[in-house]
Amino acid sequence: MIRRRLYVEERMSRLAVWSLRLAVFALPVTAIGIACYFTEVFDLTSALYAVLAGVALAALALLLALAAFVVIWNEGLRGLGRVIGAGALALALIAPTAGLAAFGARLPVLHEVSTDLDDPPVFVTLAVARSRAANSLDGPDEAAVAAQEDAYPAIHPMDFDSAPDDVFNDLMVLVARRKWTVVDAVPPRGGQRDGRIEAVARGLPLGLRDDIVIRVRRTAEGTRVDMRSVTRNAARDFGTNARRIDDLLGELAERQGKRRR
Structure with a gap:
């Protein structure tokens, strides 16, 4: 069987x-x-x-x-x-x-950060080139100012003993090192004109475009540098703008031999 x-x-x-x-x-x-x-x-x-x-x-x-x-x-x-x-x-x-x-x-809902909240650096070229649908460049409102001061108290202008031209040249080197797209670069002219660098960087997440303007201004003691970083389209920047400013100014201070406070 x-x-x-x-x-x-x-x-x-x-x-x-x-x-x-x-x-x-x-x-x-x-x-x-x-x-x-x-x-x-x-x-x-x-x-x-x-x-x-x-x-x-x-x-x-x-x-x-x-x-x-x-x-x-x-x-x-x-x-x-x-x-x-x-x-x-x-x-x-x-x-x-x-x-x-x-x-x-855990982060504040901010789309821009500036070292000078009373007189933020002004976009000139990018103000014309950006889309109308992008975030406003009019500056932060009272709520945004309070949120930034609470979240990023270390973001403030930096003063240097060097001449504006020397500081401006160092900034151009640092911007190029970061591979930001420079849209406009106006060197300072003594006490008659502020230096200005306008650039575009890619931030996280999704490679969001951030618009940057750096102001180089002569002072009685030397030079003051202010920086403003604005996320172009998103309502929040996930801390990218503050980190970018802190990183650039920190490296600029090292190049200038200045200790950050």
Whole structure:
């Protein structure tokens, strides 16, 4: 008598399959949003919608992966590898977004920072070149002034004993080192004209454009440097503008042999 052997094929969990498909699909959706903003195909709003769509797909993929794990555990289906892959990809997209949201919640809602809140450096060239939809360059209101003073008390003008031309030249070197796009550079002319550097930098997240103006002004004791950094489109800068000012002025102080207070 010939015994027949029965081979029972383990079924693949459809939830596991779809969780991985969604997680993989979420990656290019998010990447397209970021790439299109960098290349100026999308404006900020459209790019954010694309990124959030990718994160939402990743969140759905994570939920499906959790459900698939429960089914696989209970019914012994195949697909555990897909579940693990889907969960890893989904978390790779969700974790940075959640971390950024948590980090931003601790910072004030500011889109510009200036060393001089009473008489901030004035944009000239960029004021004409920027889109009308960009953030205003009129200067901070009372609420923004109070928020900056509370959050960044160390941001203030810097005075140097050197001549304005020497300070201006050092600033140009530091700006070039940071690969900011210089839009206009007006050297100081003694006590008759302030020096001015206008530039554009890419900030985080999403490579947001920040507009920068640096003022070099002669004083009775030497030279005073003021700097203003304004995020062009977003309502908050996640601390980028303050860090940029603090970093540049700190390095300028080192070049000038001055100790920061």
